[in-house]
Amino acid sequence: MAATVQIIEKNGAGGTPTDKTSGNIRFKNADNATVDTGNPMVKPGAGVDYSFEKWLRLNVSGGTYTEITNIKAYMDGGNGLGTGVTLYAKAVASYATPAEATATTGYADAFTYTSGSPLTLGAGPYTSTGEKADHLVMMLTVGTTASGGITPSETLTIGWDEI
Amino acid sequence: MSVHEITTDAAGARHGTDGEITVSLLETSGRMFKRRAIKGVGTGQSEEVCWLVCELDGVRVYQQGRNIVVTRSDLNP
Numbered sequence: 001m002a003a004t005v006q007i008i009e010k011n012g013a014g015g016t017p018t019d020k021t022s023g024n025i026r027f028k029n030a031d032n033a034t035v036d037t038g039n040p041m042v043k044p045g046a047g048v049d050y051s052f053e054k055w056l057r058l059n060v061s062g063g064t065y066t067e068i069t070n071i072k073a074y075m076d077g078g079n080g081l082g083t084g085v086t087l088y089a090k091a092v093a094s095y096a097t098p099a100e101a102t103a104t105t106g107y108a109d110a111f112t113y114t115s116g117s118p119l120t121l122g123a124g125p126y127t128s129t130g131e132k133a134d135h136l137v138m139m140l141t142v143g144t145t146a147s148g149g150i151t152p153s154e155t156l157t158i159g160w161d162e163i
Numbered sequence: 164m165s166v167h168e169i170t171t172d173a174a175g176a177r178h179g180t181d182g183e184i185t186v187s188l189l190e191t192s193g194r195m196f197k198r199r200a201i202k203g204v205g206t207g208q209s210e211e212v213c214w215l216v217c218e219l220d221g222v223r224v225y226q227q228g229r230n231i232v233v234t235r236s237d238l239n240p
Contacts, residue, residue, distance in 0.1 A: 002166040002197070002213075007204050025205030056204070069196075074239065115239040153207070159200035159239055161216075163169060 001064035007158055008131070009033045010055045015095045017059065024153075027051040027087075027140040031098040037150075041142045043084075048141040050101040055092075056136040058121070058158060060129045069124035070161040071133040077114040080154055084146030087154065089113060091121050091134040101139040110138060115157070167197050167215045179215040179226075186217050186226050193219035200240040212240040 008017040011031050018033035030039035031052050042049045058071055073089065081087060088107035101107075113119040122133025136158070169179045175191040188195050195217045203209040217224040225232040232238065 001168070002199075005199070005201070007201060020205060021201060022207065022209045023205075024207040072239070118239060153203075153205070155202060155206065156204040157200050157202045157240065158204055159198065162197045162199055163195075 003065040003068060003162055004061050004063035005160070006059045006061050008057055008059045010057065010095060010135070011098060013097045015055070015097075020056070025054060025056075027054065027138075029100065041140065043142055043146050043148065044144060046144060048143045050103075051140040051142075052100050053098040054138045055095060055098050056138065056158075057131050058133055058160065059131045060126075062129060066163045067125040067127050068132060068160050068162050069126070071121040071124065071126075071158070072118035072160070073121055073136050073156065073158050074113045074115050074118035075111045075157070076155045077111060079109075079111045081140075081151045082147055084143035085151055086141045086143070087111065087138060088141070089119055089136060089138045091119055092137045093134050095135060101141075104141070107137075107139065110156075118159070121158075166199070166213045169195055169197065169215075177217075179217065181213075181215065181226075181228070184226060184229070186215055186224060188217050188219065190219055193217065198225075198238075198240065202240065214238075214240060 006021045009020045024035040026035045028039045087110040089110035126132040177188045177195040198214040200212045215226045
């Protein structure tokens with residue numbers, strides 16, 4: 001048997017979860033999990049436009065397992081979002097209502113986290129169902145050199161060890 | 164995507180299988196676990212991956228399908 005694992009996006013003051021395991025995540029200028037063109041990122045005349053934070057977390061919704069350890073997140077190492085678009089990531093233990101980022105302080109470029117050097121979200125061990133480990137908080141910036149339109153998708157991987 | 168099953172027999176040996184290939188760890192001092200991942204989170208085209216990992220004295224055997232890697236490295240899908 002194995003754990004049934006979801007990746008959830010949390011929104012609002014209460015952290016309302018939305019299952020994004022196989023869904024799209026859209027960075028935007030609003031706190032919601034809706035994948036639409038509302039509240040888009042805007043190419044600025046100067047500086048950068050910061051997105052609202054995306055709060056993601058591993059959630060065990062069922063299944064049978066003994067323990068989960070070593071939860072981590074990483075990208076493929078190459079930013080394919082296009083010129084002027086940067087994705088940032090950090091690990092945060094306690095949930096806070098997603099806000100529009102105002103700086104990159106505390107974050108690292110998400111593409112520096114690779115399969116050989118992932119972002120650790122929690123060592124564990126974790127048991128039973130429910131949300132596990134730290135939140136993966138991500139935000140995106142759009143600079144003056146960015147092109148218009150929807151960017152290509154990028155490959156975020158969330159991994160864990162399980163017995 | 165198949166998730167491996169790991170069992171322990173009466174002698175303490177661990178056996179991990181994906182239903183086609185079985186990896187057995189006969190030493191009780193080693194460890195065997197599943198290294199799982201969801202790749203492509205947020206793209207709408209995510210994929211679940213499961214590797215079987217068998218470790219003994221710092222040497223790891225990673226198995227997925229017909230592919231087997233023996234290394235001391237900590238590999239991720």
